Amino acid sequence: MRNSFSTGVCLLLAAGLPPLIVSRGSLAFADEVVPTPRLEITSEFAPASLSQLFSAMQSGNRKQISLPGATWIQLQFSKPQLGVDDYLQIEDSTGEIIRLSDSQIESWDGHTPRFKGSVLNITLSSPEEDLSTGSIAIRKIIIGIGSSSLSDGVLPKGLQKMLGPDSSKLLPQGQKLNPRINPESICDASDNRVTSSNRGVGRLMDIGCTAYIVWGDRMITAGHCDRPGATLVEFNVPPSDTTGTTQPAAVDDQYFVVPDSFVSQETTDNDWAVFRVRPNQITGLFPAEAQGTLIPLSRRSQPNNVTITGYGVDGPSPNFGSSGPRNADSQTQQTGTGPANYPNNIRIEYRTDTQPANSGSPILQQATNTSIGVHFSGGCGTRGGRNAGTSFRSAAFWNAIGDSTHGTQTVAKIISYQRGVVTAFSGKGIYLSPDGRSIGGGGLTTRA
Known part of the structure; x- marks a missing residue:
């Protein structure tokens, strides 16, 4: 559910206007989302060289999708018409092979996981191909493009040659090349975040935020991450490439966000969202079971120091990835700790380093890995200021989680x-x- 404020922001994005940033009193900005640059190719806008990919496949048919310059590929199919024993086999450029049944494809609204690289081989197979009447057709080809494409507004040469110079018709609604520069929120002259591996904290894509596990299928993020691009949660993500371009997690570590499952607020101090994901398409497991953990919650704790763990951007000094170059640590999991204070019953402030895409990170009591709220705002700098988040003492937030009996549990x-x-x-x-x-x-x- 989106409140009227959130809906208004979504309309601005759909119109191609810059996101609205809420005034945070003494803080200047909210941590921005960092959308993954991607293109969505449909039969309507596909060049002639790709048009045959959208024709229906019958049992025994094989197709190769090759998109030079793509960093990853994801497919969406029209409603499949497969027999009980039919399956779709997909092999990526690393040689990884998965098989998807009719029900597995339907469970993600026709989507596949994301596959690293620029080539996919797909085959529709059946134990008895001569008797099978199954068929399936690609509806959409979704591809990742390098982070440099956003900064310089130019597609990789291979894709530009294949798709043409005008990529605007292939951009998802609200996304554009050459976006505005993201503000940074490192508290002092150096970035004190370090690599971490908290299994309860995931990366929310393609919106470019952080999210963490509350229950089996239920997760928390920041309210301003409730955007149309919030479609996939990944865990155990690999390093980004040397330019900061994110790489997809293994197919076993990807979870499709349930459409319209968000409950959120986005006001001065209440900037939170709760949403649900579907089981992993391959394992059938929800995140809490697959990761073997969740993040305990507390409304009572107010520790002197808090830890922020998430997937913020990274790069060299002085901007640390907020503008200018990014590095292999960008949008991978990192953590930092700093002093906190509590100006009111809902807001938590801290001098703990964060960056854009940290939005949605848990605010953790370090000793117990217990979350006391969700990070939403930057504001730190070498001259002072604090980053900020929403506490679970917000009644609306706590009720949205639906877990009033949870308390503090390990x-x-x-x-x-x-x-x-x-x-x-x-x-x-x-x-x-x-x-x-x-x-x-x-x-x-x-x-x-």
């Missing part, structure tokens, strides 16, 4: 059991979720 173990998920909390009991979603209380979850 996850001891998450296991799969008879098509459900069992979560054990240290000193707090064991909970069974038959649908694998509402881990830790609420929904269909019952205390075992």
Whole structure:
């Protein structure tokens, strides 16, 4: 659900206007989202050389998609018409092969995972090809393009030759080449963030934010990340390339965002969102089960120091990726710690380093990995200022999570059991979720 403020911002984006930045009192700006540069090719706008890719495939048919200069490829199919034993086989440029059934393709609204590289080989197969009447057709080819394409407004040469110089018709709604420069929010002269591996914290794409696991399928991010480009959550992401271009996570670590599942607010101090994801297309697992963890929540803790863990941009001094060059650490998981204060019951402020794309990061009590809120705003600099987030003491935020009985709990173990998920909390009991979603209380979850 989007409130009227969020809807208004979305209309601005759709019109191609710059995102609206809310005044934060003494703080100058909200941490900006960092959209992944991508193109969406449909049969309507495909050049003649690609038009045959959109024709229907029958059992035994094979197609190769080759888009020189693409950093990754994702496909969306029209409603598949496959037999019970038919499957779609996809091989990427690294040699990784996956097989998708009719139901697996439908579960992600026709989408596949994202595959690294510029080449895909797809085959529609059946154990009895002579008898199969299955068919499937590509609806859309979605490709990633290098970060430099956004800064200089020019497509890679291979793609420009194939798609033509005018790429505007292939850009998703609201995205443009040559976007405005992102402000940075490093608190002092040096960036104190370090590489981290918190399994409960993921990267929200293509909007370019951070999100973290609350229950099996439920996640938290910042309210201003509730945008049409928020479609995929990734965990265990690899390094970016040397220019800061993000690389997709392994197909087992990708989760499709449930359309229209966002509940969000985006006001001066309340900048938060709660949303849901679907199970991984290959493993059938929700993030909490696959990652073996979630982020415990607390409304009571107000630690003197807080840790921010997320997927902010990175690069050399003095801008550290907010403008100018980026590096292989950009939009990979990093963490930093700094002093915090609490100016009111909802707002948390801290001199902990963050950057654009950190929006949605958990504000953590370091010793327990317990989140006390969500990061949404920059404001730090060498002359002072603070970054900021929303506390779970916000009643609207807490109620949206739907977890008023959660309190502060430490996850001891998450296991799969008879098509459900069992979560054990240290000193707090064991909970069974038959649908694998509402881990830790609420929904269909019952205390075992």
